[in-house]
Amino acid sequence: MTDISHEKSLVDSAPIARRSRARRWLSHLEGPQTFGSGIAFWTIFVLVVAAACAYPFFADGWTVGNAAYFLVWTFMAMGLSVIWGYAGALSFGQTAFFGLAGYAYGVLTINVGETYGFTFIALVIAVALAGVFAAVLGYFMFYGRIRGVFIGIVTLSVTLVFETFMAQTAGPQWAIGSARLNGFNGMTGMPPLTVPWFGGDIALWPDRPLYYVLLALTVIVYLGLRMLLNSRFGNVLVAIRENPERAEMLGYDIRLYQLLAFVVGGALAGLSGVLYTAWGQYITPNSMGLTAAALPVVWVAVGGRRDITATLIGTLLVLSLFQTLTIYGSQYALVAMGALLVLIVLLAPEGIVLGFANLVDRLTKRRGA
Amino acid sequence: MDFFSTAFAIIYQFGDAFAFLVLSAAGLAVIFGMMGVINLAHGEFIMCGAYVTVAVARMGVPLPLAIVAGSIAAGLVGLVIERLVIRHLYHRPLDSIVATWGISLIATQGVLIVLGSTMQGIGTPLGSVQVGALSYSTYRIVLMAAAVLILLVLWLLFYRTRYGVIARATIAAPQMARALGVDTRRVYALTFALGAALAGLAGGLYAPTMTLVPTMGATFIVESFVTVVVGGADIFLGAAPAAAILGVIRAGLTAWQGQFFGQIGLLVAVILVIRVLPNGLSGLILGNRR
Numbered sequence: 001m002t003d004i005s006h007e008k009s010l011v012d013s014a015p016i017a018r019r020s021r022a023r024r025w026l027s028h029l030e031g032p033q034t035f036g037s038g039i040a041f042w043t044i045f046v047l048v049v050a051a052a053c054a055y056p057f058f059a060d061g062w063t064v065g066n067a068a069y070f071l072v073w074t075f076m077a078m079g080l081s082v083i084w085g086y087a088g089a090l091s092f093g094q095t096a097f098f099g100l101a102g103y104a105y106g107v108l109t110i111n112v113g114e115t116y117g118f119t120f121i122a123l124v125i126a127v128a129l130a131g132v133f134a135a136v137l138g139y140f141m142f143y144g145r146i147r148g149v150f151i152g153i154v155t156l157s158v159t160l161v162f163e164t165f166m167a168q169t170a171g172p173q174w175a176i177g178s179a180r181l182n183g184f185n186g187m188t189g190m191p192p193l194t195v196p197w198f199g200g201d202i203a204l205w206p207d208r209p210l211y212y213v214l215l216a217l218t219v220i221v222y223l224g225l226r227m228l229l230n231s232r233f234g235n236v237l238v239a240i241r242e243n244p245e246r247a248e249m250l251g252y253d254i255r256l257y258q259l260l261a262f263v264v265g266g267a268l269a270g271l272s273g274v275l276y277t278a279w280g281q282y283i284t285p286n287s288m289g290l291t292a293a294a295l296p297v298v299w300v301a302v303g304g305r306r307d308i309t310a311t312l313i314g315t316l317l318v319l320s321l322f323q324t325l326t327i328y329g330s331q332y333a334l335v336a337m338g339a340l341l342v343l344i345v346l347l348a349p350e351g352i353v354l355g356f357a358n359l360v361d362r363l364t365k366r367r368g369a
Numbered sequence: 370m371d372f373f374s375t376a377f378a379i380i381y382q383f384g385d386a387f388a389f390l391v392l393s394a395a396g397l398a399v400i401f402g403m404m405g406v407i408n409l410a411h412g413e414f415i416m417c418g419a420y421v422t423v424a425v426a427r428m429g430v431p432l433p434l435a436i437v438a439g440s441i442a443a444g445l446v447g448l449v450i451e452r453l454v455i456r457h458l459y460h461r462p463l464d465s466i467v468a469t470w471g472i473s474l475i476a477t478q479g480v481l482i483v484l485g486s487t488m489q490g491i492g493t494p495l496g497s498v499q500v501g502a503l504s505y506s507t508y509r510i511v512l513m514a515a516a517v518l519i520l521l522v523l524w525l526l527f528y529r530t531r532y533g534v535i536a537r538a539t540i541a542a543p544q545m546a547r548a549l550g551v552d553t554r555r556v557y558a559l560t561f562a563l564g565a566a567l568a569g570l571a572g573g574l575y576a577p578t579m580t581l582v583p584t585m586g587a588t589f590i591v592e593s594f595v596t597v598v599v600g601g602a603d604i605f606l607g608a609a610p611a612a613a614i615l616g617v618i619r620a621g622l623t624a625w626q627g628q629f630f631g632q633i634g635l636l637v638a639v640i641l642v643i644r645v646l647p648n649g650l651s652g653l654i655l656g657n658r659r
Contacts, residue, residue, distance in 0.1 A: 090463045092470075140640045149407045149462050153594045154639060160591050161636050290587050291477075294470050301467055331482050338474030345468040346457055 031230030071214040077315040079268030085305030087261035088241030093155025097130040099288035101270030102277040110179035114191035130270025138262035166285035186284025304351025387616035388516035393589040394596035396568035398608040412586020413476035418569025419576035436573035443569020451561040480583040488581040
């Protein structure tokens with residue numbers, strides 16, 4: 001048996017290796033670190049995606065643009081789930097990466113323009129910038145071996161200082177190239193994401209096309225994170241969360257793993273920042289303030305931080321709840337968010353979605369047995 | 370004379386930064402050092418103290434009494450919040466941060482709804498003194514004295530009273546303290562209330578110098594966190610020397626480059642310190658002594 005496979009691999013090794021590696025990664029789509037497996041789960045998944053694809057045909061442009069706005073935030077939430085839920089390091093400063101990438105996208109596109117698909121190059125550069133900044137900050141934190149709560153405090157301080165910095169950049173001397181930073185009022189006038197096309201570029205205004213691009217990105221990032229978290233990397237992250245000393249004694253460099261998780265989370269927050277800036281063609285220092293920094297923590301805590309699916313569902317639920325509250329109760333929305341956060345932590349520390357899923361799981365198992 | 374006035378200007382700048390750091394960090398440091406809980410609603414306790422102080426002072430009560438009233442009000446609020454929320458989260462430090470953040474959101478927005486976006490303040494009392502060519506606010510010199518006085522009182526409280534002995538015993542060995550008949554829950558509750566009262570005191574002391582807005586807690590929060598992170602768990606060996614060092618950095622950079630670079634300097638200092646001294650200054654001092 002082994003001989004045959006060995007011979008085979010000698011004859012035509014590269015494609016087989018590639019195919020099996022691809023298959024191994026696909027097999028990571030389900031595993032111990034993510035909720036949901038088997039035919040039933042994936043059927044529901046396909047149905048939900050299909051429903052999401054069909055949705056714009058039954059809604060007007062504004063509502064679709066609004067749904068796209070919700071999708072913008074899911075990346076930052078999923079990134080925080082990786083850092084907090086899986087790696088066990090609570091970062092309060094995801095908005096720092098969000099703002100950095102958002103401003104970077106603005107500066108790049110205002111200076112270069114939107115032709116030849118440059119907006120997408122700017123997206124990549126801005127996200128990479130957020131990733132590099134996360135790597136530098138993470139190096140000092142994780143290689144300095146600072147403990148749990150301090151990570152939250154340092155990241156929070158970073159985002160608050162960013163906010164202070166951007167808020168005082170009013171005046172013409174604060175400009176990068178032709179991009180004015182505009183202090184507290186924020187930066188405007190950058191182009192939306194623009195697809196180069198024969199016979200004229202297609203600008204993705206907050207409407208159906210942008211919705212589909214964001215939906216595709218959400219699905220790709222979601223499935224990609226599922227594969228990453230069920231791979232060896234994800235297993236080690238969870239091992240570190242459960243018991244850092246044990247993971248270290250088993251020979252894993254926990255600093256490196258946590259740093260990598262932090263970079264993934266930072267880059268995803270950056271992606272949200274770019275998409276937000278491109279969605280509304282503006283970004284303000286407020287997006288890095290104390291309230292803004294609290295919101296991702298609310299979404300992830302409410303959904304269930306220890307599972308990427310729960311985080312995704314929870315984020316969309318809380319965002320739509322928050323918007324409804326803002327429309328009907330306007331100023332009470334933030335009070336309700338705060339109360340929700342306190343109650344979740346006290347009563348359902350696993351999060352609503354994950355707690356509900358576990359409940360269903362237990363009930364169906366009991367019936368089966 | 371010229372040398373003297375320059376020296377006074379430098380000392381004044383440093384003392385101002387030091388007082389701000391000590392006063393804003395004291396409450397946070399007590400709660401963190403004693404209980405390991407990071408209180409993200411710290412800024413809102415400061416805000417509470419400031420609002421009550423101003424409200425009481427405008428009823429005609431002398432300012433020192435009003436400040437005490439603000440401090441007591443914040444302490445009582447702290448007692449209630451400890452009973453309702455914090456008590457259930459002692460074994461989950463990350464969750465207690467998240468919960469206190471929720472409280473902070475409720476408090477900030479709640480005050481905004483109830484009392485409006487700003488409250489009429491009271492002017493800075495005591496006028497100013499003239500040293501050399503420049504004049505300095507007397508009240509800020511009082512604040513510096515208050516910072517030193519508070520450190521002294523805290524030291525007396527923790528090292529010279531029965532509560533202090535019991536509190537330190539509870540921190541060092543909770544099980545042993547409980548075995549000896551100490552009601553550790555009550556100690557935690559009192560400690561949290563003390564931290565909240567210290568925050569309220571800081572708010573009350575700074576209330577005459579600031580604009581009263583519901584988000585005023587945020588102006589203190591970076592500085593107080595930075596001081597506690599650099600200082601580590603012990604308030605006397607950590608937070609106080611950290612405030613002194615950071616005070617030098619901030620006063621120097623502010624005088625040289627302006628307010629914003631003072632803040633950036635603090636942040637860079639923190640990131641460097643955690644890389645070199647993960648347990649803060651108190652870890653370094655205690656580690657060398659051992």
